[in-house]
Amino acid sequence: MKKSYVASAFLTFRDSQVLALVDFKQNKTLTIDNKYWLTILEIFIHEQSLEEAYQKFEETNSTKISEKQLKQCTKVRSDSDDLVVMLANKSLKVLKKGLMSLLNPEYTIDLTAISQENFQVITCLFNPENFSAHEPEINSFETFRQSSEYLETLGLLSPAINTIDWGDLRRRFPLCNLFGFTRGIPxxxxxxxxxxxxxxxxxxxxxxxxxxxxxxxxxxxxxxxxxxxxxxxxxxxxxxxxxxxxxxxxxxxxxxxxxxxxxxxxxxxxxxxxxxxxxxxxxxxxxxxxxxxxxxxxxxxxxxxxxxxxxxxxxxxxxxxxxxxxxxxxxxxxxxxxxxxxxxxxxxxxxxxxxxxxxxxxxxxxxx
The missing domain is CATH 3.40.50.150 (Vaccinia Virus protein VP39)
Known part of the structure; x- marks a missing residue:
């Protein structure tokens, strides 16, 4: 079965590091130490197929970010007190005042359209200079697939909408009615x-x-x-x-x-x-x-x-x-x-x- 993904992440910048927020209180984070991962995540906002996403990735690597995108990203950074970038299905938004502004349109900037022009908006928001020049390149479909699967294990990519494989969990009753005792230790x-x-x-x-x-x-x-x-x-x-x-x-x-x-x-x-x-x-x-x-x-x-x-x-x-x-x-x-x-x-x-x-x-x- 062909894999298809959707981005599902909240990213921020703290202490010279790009971090993925894992919990609402921001007590637990994951470090994003490869700028190519940001590009992959941004592509999967718009594309779902692994094969099509890889084609977009190759095109993106050979294209420079436009002046328009650069200016808008610079302005967004300067206008945000606690910048958090939300990556979702068909949506790239900046939360200017952190997660608390998630439901407040006044403090939300929608960058979805500008992201579609060139999948480098997230990298630009967090400044590519913050990443090592010696990070491993993703130069084949296989390395792209491996990176995508790794991002899935981190919870930053998830199965595309309506493609979740429920398997044995798609059932009306639990696997054991008594906490798991019939299968081992609860x-x-x-x-x-x-x-x-x-x-x-x-x-x-x-x-x-x-x-x-x-x-x-x-x-x-x-x-x-x-x-x-x-x-x-x-x-x-x-x-x-x-x-x-x-x-x-x-x-x-x-x-x-x-x-x-x-x-x-x-x-x-x-x-x-x-x-x-x-x-x-x-x-x-x-x-x-x-x-x-x-x-x-x-x-x-x-x-x-x-x-x-x-x-x-x-x-x-x-x-x-x-x-x-x-x-x-x-x-x-x-x-x-x-x-x-x-x-x-x-x-x-x-x-x-x-x-x-x-x-x-x-x-x-x-x-x-």
Whole structure:
């Protein structure tokens, strides 16, 4: 099947580098260190076929940018406070005041028409002198194809409109109805293991695990726990205390060194009350280790009320003197989590590649 692409990127210039913005807060970026990539991206604004795009690429390399284009690009640069270039299907726009001006036409300049004259507008906007003179040339269809595929892996090129191959994901039901257990280890369990490996040395002293069982002490290898208590709303083997975590009378104030609460807060109708109780139960200097799902199917046993996100977790634990977030996930693992795809079906790189706008699980270490 012949490949066809469309550009899908937001580019800016910062600290003498051209950067692709990966998240809205601009905390994560990708460096564009080859000026030919800019030309490729611009061509795919207008052309979709890989073969036709390569022909345009060859023509562009043998043509100089016009004076008209040069003057307009220079003016745009001088008029922009926080220049961001948006590349989309059949559209090249400059956002004069950054991403916040995305929906404000007053701060948007449409350069689509001038780009069609010669696919060098983006290069001109970011000044070709900022790029190395020794960067690898793209001098054949094969090197052009390889560069296009690489830009696709970076998320800067995507399949052209109406050409997405949904494959096995074009289905009415998930691949596994129960989180991925029928296929292997669920995605969130993989991230829980990563979080536990980070916190294991800190889980010490008198420990309460909410929603767990005594066997977890050995399973999680919490070897520094001198006492291990478990709390659940139902009497089950391995539960040392039956009761509601919303009830402050369950434990004495300042009686615990550690509270572990994994995948429980989403089942609490008033999670802020639960966190307040944990704060009261902990000794000064004591720590709470909490994990919640941010992207996961409903699991209402007994109820499923919330999906706390990273900002929400910080708000819930705001009274603690120190907080540290551990957030895991990316677009691929969000889809995998909802579809019941197991962790073993993805590579370690695919699982560990973090995107701040697509959390699967959010964890926090909070100290009283």
């Amino acid at each position: 995605i969130d369990r993989y991230y829980l293991d990563k979080f536990i490996s980070e916190i294991r040395p800190q889980v010490a002293g008198t420990v309460l695990e909410v929603g767990g069982v005594l066997q977890n002490r050995e399973f999680y290898q919490f070897s520094k726990a001198t006492e291990y208590h478990t709390l659940d709303i139902a009497a089950n083997p391995g539960v040392t205390q039956v009761g509601d975590v919303h009830d402050r009378a369950m434990f004495k104030p300042d009686s615990l060194d550690t509270v572990v609460i994994f995948n429980v807060l989403e089942h609490c109708h008033n999670p802020w009350v639960v966190v307040e109780n944990i704060y009261i139960w902990l000794k000064v200097g004591g720590k709470c280790f909490c994990m919640v799902p941010s992207a996961q199917r409903l699991h209402d046993f007994p109820g499923d009320y919330w999906r706390p996100l990273p900002d929400g977790m910080q708000q819930l634990f705001q009274n603690f003197c120190h907080q540290k977030l551990y957030v895991y996930g990316n677009p691929l693992t969000v889809v995998a989590s909802f579809m019941g795809i197991s962790a073993k079906e993805l590579s370690t790189d695919e699982l560990d590649n973090f995107h701040p706008d697509y959390p699967v699980t959010t964890c926090i270490v909070a100290m009283k």
